[in-house]
Amino acid sequence: MEVDSDLAAAKLKKMASHAESSGDAYTALKYYDAYVEKRPEDWNTWYHMAELYDRVRNYDEARQIYHMVFEKKPQQFKMALYNEARMQKMLGKYPDARANFVKFQNIYKKEDQYKALKPLIEAEIAGCDSAATFIDKALNVDIQRLPNTINQGHIEFSPVELEEGKLLYGSFPESDFGYYHVDSLAPTRKFFLAEQVDDTWVPLGEAEGELNSSDYNTGNGALSPDGNRLYFSKCQKNWKGQMICDLWVAEKAKDRWVNAKSLGEHINDGHSNSMPAVGIETKRNKEVIYFVSDRPGGRGGQDIWYTIYNDKKDEYKAPKNAGSKLNTAGNEVTPYFNLFDHKLYFSSDGYAGLGGLDVFSTRGDQRKWTTPVNVGYPINSSADDLYYTVSKDNDSGFFVSNRKGGNQLMHETCCDDIYRYDFLDYIHLALEGMIVEIDEETYLEGSADQVAFNFDLADRTLKDAQVVLLVKDQGEYVPVENTLSSKRGTYFLNLESDQNYRLMVSKEGYFNNHVDFSTLGITHSDTLVQHIGLSKLNPEAIVIKNIYYEFDKSDLTAEALKTIDNSLLGVLEENPTLKVEIGSHTDSRGEDEYNRTLSQKRAESVVNYLILSGIDPSRLVARGYGEAQPIAPNQNDDGSDNPDGRARNRRTEFRIIGEVPGLQIIGDPDDEE
Numbered sequence: 001m002e003v004d005s006d007l008a009a010a011k012l013k014k015m016a017s018h019a020e021s022s023g024d025a026y027t028a029l030k031y032y033d034a035y036v037e038k039r040p041e042d043w044n045t046w047y048h049m050a051e052l053y054d055r056v057r058n059y060d061e062a063r064q065i066y067h068m069v070f071e072k073k074p075q076q077f078k079m080a081l082y083n084e085a086r087m088q089k090m091l092g093k094y095p096d097a098r099a100n101f102v103k104f105q106n107i108y109k110k111e112d113q114y115k116a117l118k119p120l121i122e123a124e125i126a127g128c129d130s131a132a133t134f135i136d137k138a139l140n141v142d143i144q145r146l147p148n149t150i151n152q153g154h155i156e157f158s159p160v161e162l163e164e165g166k167l168l169y170g171s172f173p174e175s176d177f178g179y180y181h182v183d184s185l186a187p188t189r190k191f192f193l194a195e196q197v198d199d200t201w202v203p204l205g206e207a208e209g210e211l212n213s214s215d216y217n218t219g220n221g222a223l224s225p226d227g228n229r230l231y232f233s234k235c236q237k238n239w240k241g242q243m244i245c246d247l248w249v250a251e252k253a254k255d256r257w258v259n260a261k262s263l264g265e266h267i268n269d270g271h272s273n274s275m276p277a278v279g280i281e282t283k284r285n286k287e288v289i290y291f292v293s294d295r296p297g298g299r300g301g302q303d304i305w306y307t308i309y310n311d312k313k314d315e316y317k318a319p320k321n322a323g324s325k326l327n328t329a330g331n332e333v334t335p336y337f338n339l340f341d342h343k344l345y346f347s348s349d350g351y352a353g354l355g356g357l358d359v360f361s362t363r364g365d366q367r368k369w370t371t372p373v374n375v376g377y378p379i380n381s382s383a384d385d386l387y388y389t390v391s392k393d394n395d396s397g398f399f400v401s402n403r404k405g406g407n408q409l410m411h412e413t414c415c416d417d418i419y420r421y422d423f424l425d426y427i428h429l430a431l432e433g434m435i436v437e438i439d440e441e442t443y444l445e446g447s448a449d450q451v452a453f454n455f456d457l458a459d460r461t462l463k464d465a466q467v468v469l470l471v472k473d474q475g476e477y478v479p480v481e482n483t484l485s486s487k488r489g490t491y492f493l494n495l496e497s498d499q500n501y502r503l504m505v506s507k508e509g510y511f512n513n514h515v516d517f518s519t520l521g522i523t524h525s526d527t528l529v530q531h532i533g534l535s536k537l538n539p540e541a542i543v544i545k546n547i548y549y550e551f552d553k554s555d556l557t558a559e560a561l562k563t564i565d566n567s568l569l570g571v572l573e574e575n576p577t578l579k580v581e582i583g584s585h586t587d588s589r590g591e592d593e594y595n596r597t598l599s600q601k602r603a604e605s606v607v608n609y610l611i612l613s614g615i616d617p618s619r620l621v622a623r624g625y626g627e628a629q630p631i632a633p634n635q636n637d638d639g640s641d642n643p644d645g646r647a648r649n650r651r652t653e654f655r656i657i658g659e660v661p662g663l664q665i666i667g668d669p670d671d672e673e
Helices: 009-021 025-038 043-055 059-072 078-090 094-108 114-136 440-444 558-566 568-574 592-612 643-649
Strands: 141-145 156-163 166-171 190-197 200-206 217-223 229-237 243-253 256-262 273-280 287-293 303-310 332-338 343-348 358-365 396-401 417-423 429-438 466-473 476-484 490-495 500-506 513-518 526-529 532-535 542-544 578-585 620-626 652-659
Touching (some): 043 059, 078 094, 078 114, 094 114, 156 217, 156 396, 156 417, 229 273, 303 332, 429 500, 440 542, 466 490, 476 490, 558 592, 568 578, 568 592, 592 620, 592 652
Parallel strands (some): 273 332, 429 532, 578 620
Antiparallel strands (some): 141 417, 156 166, 166 190, 229 243, 287 303, 343 358, 466 476, 500 513, 542 652
């Protein structure tokens, strides 16, 4: 469009402001351009123009104006230096960006706002420092932009593969709508379908059913685990001109989506709630809906929140923030939960990245997450990279980017396109095995994961045992997947390469058990095998072998301490709900009262050692029985001494006497901050 340059400066500025308030940033910029020709010393307007170019992702124009404003008015516009550095980073000029971030850090340290901005500055500098490494260690991945019949001049977003070869995505396809930016959301964004025909993707038109509306922007689809429901966003401007999104869900009816309804007022609370992703919680296998919101209680910018779906009541629990392990002072957006390996992917500008929004991955659920990891170059670029999804084969998928090379209507990085990626050297790893019943002696010896399974175990396999996979992150194990053993006692779990794992198994009426293993150094696809045994909880006292004391004393020998470490301590750590009695017994030599006192002290020695080793005192009871409960004769029938019988009677046992409520094999992340 052409701007009448004969208009007065005030008129030009008023028209620019009007265009901007209506969501038309490009028209606004043209009027502002004409205005500053007449008022070149209006540095506030220059800075505002830089912010507008920044919003429409014209990085070079924004960089130039930020630079000019800072050069002219460095004290008034200190933030211009920070923003210039951001634009340099978005353009891939990492050394220049780093220098300006450090310069800004030095001149901004005394400002009141520095504390809030500090983590973002540090992340930006770290991203500049690591950019060369990311590029040098480029992923072996093939990336293909979908054709122009899908990626048109404006924005395409939120690709989700409904089934193999069928894609649901959001788009703003009108090619004659000349002015648009990422925040304007003119009410014509809708769901569209495409299918793969041979090696290309063919558009099928708008999605049928109740998803699209002429009054709302719709998009951001996410399938329920069974594929029968679709969560999505509906967005509309409020009376302040702000775009507010609500979360909705629709049901599948053949090729249509029907019965669309809001998730309710406690989810859609008047703040913007969008970009749903659907996962499964590790503990109870309930459906968890992750979403992006600017509601109060966040960590800064946009955060990822979650709600748990109660399928029996068709209700959603009150939303909770996904926590500081995931959310930063920046923006976290476009989450995607991969049910195959229970990994959450999301985009953020609050971690060290290559520029703008980068894709990161983490494992866990609700508020328990491993440290997020940048998925790497060239999935991530210096531009914005988001909406990362994973196909069912786990070695391919889709993402969205405004990187150079797309079909851009306004400028080379204005708008988002959909890309497909295929990893060329993906390693498929899995773990399988059987859960079987074993005797308590094998269990107490700590070899329940080393039982020889080369014999028929058909009558010893355990069904419906809870099998939980945890991954080690910064010294802690984080639960990432939960399943039940089958009728045949088998289980199957997906793994990743280069990880340290723990497998925890439990079943009502049995002692818990676990095994640690690793996929470090595995270079080829493989299925690992790990059988594991569970022993029945025994209400009777269980003798712990090789617990010895100094003669006529209560002190534990070094060998006894080692035995406790390898047996009883492990059992108590493995079964955190059990309360046990430690009982000590003597043979019949000596007086009854003396033997009772000695055995009580010996039982207390074991209890004290367990407490020092980290066992909660409320779970332990020491009881000395003296010579009152022999399990073998102290004398032979002829009255002579029976040393073997006496040796058996001099024993230490443990007996299950109850449970401590509130302790579980896996803590409930919903109960922790």
